[in-house]
Amino acid sequence: MGALLLPVLASSQTVGDKALLDMRAAYSRGQSAELARLLPTVRGHVLEPLARYWDMRVRLDTASPTEIRAALDAMAGTYWEDRLRNDWLLQLGKRRDWARFEAERPLFRMNDDRQVTCYTVMLDAAGSRLPPEVAAERVRELWLAQRDAEDGCATAAQALLASGHLKPAVVWQRARAMMEVNRPRAASQAVALIDPERAAQIDGIAADPARYLDDKITAIRPRTKELVTLALLRLAAVDPNAAARELESLKWRTQLTAEERSHAWGAIGRRAAQRLQTDALDFYARGELQHMTDEHLAWMARAGLRLGRWTAVRDAIYAMSPAQRADSDWVYWRARAIEALQEPDAVVARAQARSLYESIASTSDFHGMLALETLGVPITTPPAPAPLTAEERRAAENDPGLRRALAAMRLGLRSEGVREWNYQVALHNTGGMADRELLAAADLACREQIWDRCINTSQRTRDLIDPAQRFPTPYREQVVARAQAIGLDPAYVYGLIRQESRFVTEARSSVGASGLMQVMPATARWTAQKIGLSDFRPHQINERDTNIQIGTAYLKFALDDFEGSMPLAAAAYNAGPGRARQWRNGPVLPGDIWAENIPFEETRDYVQRVLTNTTLYAAQLTGQPQSLRARLGTVGPRSATAGAVNAELP
Numbered sequence: 001m002g003a004l005l006l007p008v009l010a011s012s013q014t015v016g017d018k019a020l021l022d023m024r025a026a027y028s029r030g031q032s033a034e035l036a037r038l039l040p041t042v043r044g045h046v047l048e049p050l051a052r053y054w055d056m057r058v059r060l061d062t063a064s065p066t067e068i069r070a071a072l073d074a075m076a077g078t079y080w081e082d083r084l085r086n087d088w089l090l091q092l093g094k095r096r097d098w099a100r101f102e103a104e105r106p107l108f109r110m111n112d113d114r115q116v117t118c119y120t121v122m123l124d125a126a127g128s129r130l131p132p133e134v135a136a137e138r139v140r141e142l143w144l145a146q147r148d149a150e151d152g153c154a155t156a157a158q159a160l161l162a163s164g165h166l167k168p169a170v171v172w173q174r175a176r177a178m179m180e181v182n183r184p185r186a187a188s189q190a191v192a193l194i195d196p197e198r199a200a201q202i203d204g205i206a207a208d209p210a211r212y213l214d215d216k217i218t219a220i221r222p223r224t225k226e227l228v229t230l231a232l233l234r235l236a237a238v239d240p241n242a243a244a245r246e247l248e249s250l251k252w253r254t255q256l257t258a259e260e261r262s263h264a265w266g267a268i269g270r271r272a273a274q275r276l277q278t279d280a281l282d283f284y285a286r287g288e289l290q291h292m293t294d295e296h297l298a299w300m301a302r303a304g305l306r307l308g309r310w311t312a313v314r315d316a317i318y319a320m321s322p323a324q325r326a327d328s329d330w331v332y333w334r335a336r337a338i339e340a341l342q343e344p345d346a347v348v349a350r351a352q353a354r355s356l357y358e359s360i361a362s363t364s365d366f367h368g369m370l371a372l373e374t375l376g377v378p379i380t381t382p383p384a385p386a387p388l389t390a391e392e393r394r395a396a397e398n399d400p401g402l403r404r405a406l407a408a409m410r411l412g413l414r415s416e417g418v419r420e421w422n423y424q425v426a427l428h429n430t431g432g433m434a435d436r437e438l439l440a441a442a443d444l445a446c447r448e449q450i451w452d453r454c455i456n457t458s459q460r461t462r463d464l465i466d467p468a469q470r471f472p473t474p475y476r477e478q479v480v481a482r483a484q485a486i487g488l489d490p491a492y493v494y495g496l497i498r499q500e501s502r503f504v505t506e507a508r509s510s511v512g513a514s515g516l517m518q519v520m521p522a523t524a525r526w527t528a529q530k531i532g533l534s535d536f537r538p539h540q541i542n543e544r545d546t547n548i549q550i551g552t553a554y555l556k557f558a559l560d561d562f563e564g565s566m567p568l569a570a571a572a573y574n575a576g577p578g579r580a581r582q583w584r585n586g587p588v589l590p591g592d593i594w595a596e597n598i599p600f601e602e603t604r605d606y607v608q609r610v611l612t613n614t615t616l617y618a619a620q621l622t623g624q625p626q627s628l629r630a631r632l633g634t635v636g637p638r639s640a641t642a643g644a645v646n647a648e649l650p
Contacts, residue, residue, distance in 0.1 A: 016045035017411055024413060027054040046407045050416055053080035060087055065100060079401060079423035082109050086116065093119040094151050110427045115152025118142050122156035125165075136165040143174055147181070149189040158193050168194050172226050177293070179206065179230045180237060180267055187230065198227055209235040213246050225256055232264045240271040244283055262287030266296030273299040273306075274599040276586060281312050289319035298324070301333060305593045306586070310340040328360040329596075332367040335374075363616060366608035369628045370592055378625030379615050385464040388440050396440035401428060406448060414506075421445075421453050425460060435464040442469045449474065452502030471616050474503050475516075478548055480621075486556050491621055492566060493552055495614030496573065499606060505544050514541050517551025523650045527554045561646040563639060566631050567591050570610045575603040577649045584635055591632025 013021075019041040026034040035055045042051045056063060056071040063071075068088055075081035085108050092101040093115065105120055118139055125135035139160055143153040157174075160166035171190050178187035184206035192199035205212045209231040232252070236243035246252060247264050256264075265287030272280035280303040289297065297316045304312030314337040317330050324330060335356035342349045357375050362368035369379060396402060401424030408417030425441050426432040433441060438461050445453035451474055458469035473479070473494060483490040500518040501507040513520050519527075519541055527550045528536035540546045555573060562568035562580065572580035583598060595611075598604035615628040638645070 014045075016042045016047075020045065020047055020051060020411065020413070023051050023054055027058060030058050032058045046404055047411070047413075049075040049078040049080040049404070050408065050413070050420075053084050056084055057087060060084075060091060077400075078404070079420040079428070082423070082427075083419075086110060086113055089113070089116050089119070090152070093155070098123060110423065112427065113152075114142050114146055115150050118153035118156040122159050125160070125163075132160065132163060132165040136160045140166065140170050140173075143170070143190075144177060147183065147186070149183075149186040154189055154193065157190075161193055172229075175202070175226075175230060176233055176263060179233045180295075182206065182234070182237060201227060202230065205231045206234055209238070210242065210246075225260065228252065229256065229260045229264060233267045236264065236267040236271050240268045240275070240277070240283070243268050243271075247286075258288060259291045262289075262291035263293070263296075266292030266300075269303070270296045270299040273303040273597075276306070276583065276597065276599070278307065278586075281307065281309060284312070284316075289315065292319070294320050294324045298330075301330070302597050305333065306589065306597050308587075310337045313337045314341060328365055328367045328371075331356050331360045332371055333596075335371070366595075366612045366628075369612055369615065373627060373629050379619055379628060380625050381467045381616070381619045381623075382465045384466055384468065385439065388436075388443055392436060392440040393443060396437070396444045399424065399441070402441060402444060405453075406444075406450070409450060418453065421457075425457050432460065435461045439464060439466055439469070442466070446472060452504050455498070455502055467616070467620060471498065471613070471620055472503065473617075473621070475544065475548070478545055479552075482548055482552050486552060488552055488556055488559070489614070489618070491618035492610075492614045493555065494617040494621075495610050495612075496555065496570065497551075498613045498617075499609050505547070506542065515547035515551070516544060517547055517555075519547060519551050519554065520650075523554055524550050526648070526650050527557070530557070557646065557649055561649055563642050565591075565633060565635060566611060566614065567595055567607050567633070567635055570607045571598060571603055572649075574606045575600055577646075579603075581638075581645070585637055588634055588636030591635055592629070594635035595632065 019038045023035055023038050023042070026038065032055075035051075035058060039051055039055050042048050045051070052071055052075050056068065060068070068084070072081050072084060072088075075084065085104060089101060089104055089108060090113070092098075092104065101119060102123060105116070108116065111117075121130065121135045121138050121142075124130035125132045135156075139153060139156045143157050146153050157166055157170070161168065161171070171194050174190040175187040178184070178190065179202075184202050187206075188199045188202040190199075191202060201212075205227060212231045213228065213235065232243050232247055235246065243264070247256075247261065247268065253261070265283055266289075269280050269283035269287075272283055281300065284292075284296075284300045284303075289300075292300075297320050301313045301316035304310065304316060313333060317325060317334045317337065320330065325334070335353040338349050338356070339353045354375070357371040360368045361371040361375055361377065363372065363379060363382060372379065401420055405417045405421035405424065408414070408420060425438060432438075438457055442454050442458035445451070445457060446469060451472055454469055454472060458466055471494075479493055479497070480490045483493045497503060497516050500513075501516050503516060505516055507516070507518065508514055509518055511520070514524075521538055521541070524538070524541045525536070531549070531553045533546075533550075536546075536550075541550065555569065558572045558577060559566070559569040561577065562572060562584075568580050568584060571583065579600075584594075589597075591611075595604060595607050598607060611628060611631055615626045615631060618624075619626045
């Protein structure tokens with residue numbers, strides 16, 4: 001790969017390097033005095049802006065506007081300047097210091113903070129810079145997308161509710177969405193904007209929705225029926241069948257509106273579909289689709305796919321919002337439904353479906369790749385763009401933001417370096433870097449062997465695709481040799497590593513998985529014992545070759561236990577073999593339909609990406625056309641001829 005542009009940190013750290021690491025420790029402990037003491041020692045260091053950010057961030061609540069402004073000026077043009085500005089804008093919003101907020105807001109380059117945007121929209125409406133009805137719709141969208149009880153959008157919603165431009169119905173939309181995902185604090189925050197008394201009851205409803213419903217002999221309008229709907233939604237998440245029985249009872253059928261009942265039926269249907277219940281579509285049929293959310297409708301379509309009910313798939317997709325309906329996954333399944341139903345006739349249906357396939361066909365995602373194959377186009381490696389010039393490479397090497405990012409990563413400040421890198425390629429300039437600049441930045445990361453930035457930066461290109469950057473093959477000798485030695489497809493191993501860690505050897509997950517193949521400690525111990533590594537010690541899982549040896553061995557155990565099914569083995573690798581065994585029960589399904597019905601969003605996305613990666617790596621490694629659909633195969637219950645389940649597999 002060539003010499004590294006920035007040397008790996010050795011024992012001879014500079015004074016500035018040592019001070020920066022000490023400042024990072026002081027920042028994590030909130031030690032403002034220690035940060036102030038160390039700051040002069042990093043003057044002139046390439047990472048001085050980061051040090052200045054740490055120094056100011058810990059005392060942002062007490063610093064004067066003059067001090068904050070001086071710190072921003074000292075970091076001008078850097079990610080850390082805009083990061084501090086973002087933090088200050090949030091503080092100014094919470095303090096209702098609107099004069100300073102409006103003075104600082106136009107300088108915010110990242111422009112990617114939902115709370116800041118909500119404050120801004122509210123102020124633009126108040127200052128007659130934006131029609132209030134437009135502001136209300138924008139705040140509605142932002143607030144409904146927000147997952148936590150944050151101040152920005154709630155404050156904007158409160159102002160627009162007071163002016164009458166935002167309707168109280170939006171409060172209940174927000175509360176419903178939060179109750180469905182068990183975020184009662186956010187639901188309570190929303191309801192408190194219009195009725196603090198009812199908001200106080202929400203925690204109790206979330207904790208025991210069945211008891212709340214038992215206590216309600218009647219839903220007295222308008223004081224309780226909205227809370228009854230929230231209780232039904234929460235009960236649906238816990239026990240969809242119990243929620244269905246409640247909703248069918250006479251007292252709720254007669255006292256809830258059609259809209260309220262339909263929303264509840266959508267929530268019940270969604271949970272039943274996620275549990276892979278065969279009666280999920282029956283629940284959907286009891287409501288009106290126009291009152292259901294996109295998430296409800298997505299699971300109705302998945303339930304229809306699983307049961308082969310293409311009319312349900314079609315109806316669910318056509319009821320989705322235009323934005324969701326335009327997503328490649330639902331364009332693909334709409335085309336499949338049109339083909340299956342052949343409406344109004346076979347010739348017209350084929351033409352309509354083909355047009356839809358052509359609109360998404362590509363190698364960039366799972367459904368686009370399936371569309372390509374449906375059109376009869378085999379999966380091949382896209383042609384590489386014209387080579388980078390020496391000038392383009394030098395421009396990337398001399399980019400101040402990229403240099404700071406690399407310096408941080410080489411010093412061990414990986415998360416800080418990644419954030420600066422992402423800002424520099426995507427947000428520093430409006431619209432981000434152009435394609436050739438992105439390719440040059442990705443090339444720099446590749447040469448530095450920072451593979452996650454190599455991949456992610458190259459994936460940002462709009463028109464140019466460099467397959468070697470997007471699908472690199474580091475540690476090729478070790479991966480290929482090990483995979484072939486135990487009977488694994490090297491492309492499958494590469495596809496999984498790319499999704500697990502982006503080839504970051506020191507990667508750590510929030511649940512304790514480590515290394516290239518993100519192996520959990522208990523899994524590592526079990527696998528090491530099974531393959532005869534009697535002297536294995538837990539810390540060794542962080543060593544590249546040991547991680548590859550153990551990770552590939554576990555993947556092979558999983559693949560053998562799931563009868564060679566790549567989708568099932570990938571699901572087991574991500575979510576555990578017990579869940580994968582549960583999810584395979586039911587009808588025998590084409591692999592694409594089975595993968596679409598994986599109940600966990602993370603695992604569904606994981607399986608689809610791993611198989612997409614695998615197919616593209618196979619094309620690259622073999623130089624031959626490949627098939628995603630062949631790798632997906634069919635998935636169903638364990639065959640009668642299979643051996644016993646490997647019950648030990650962790």
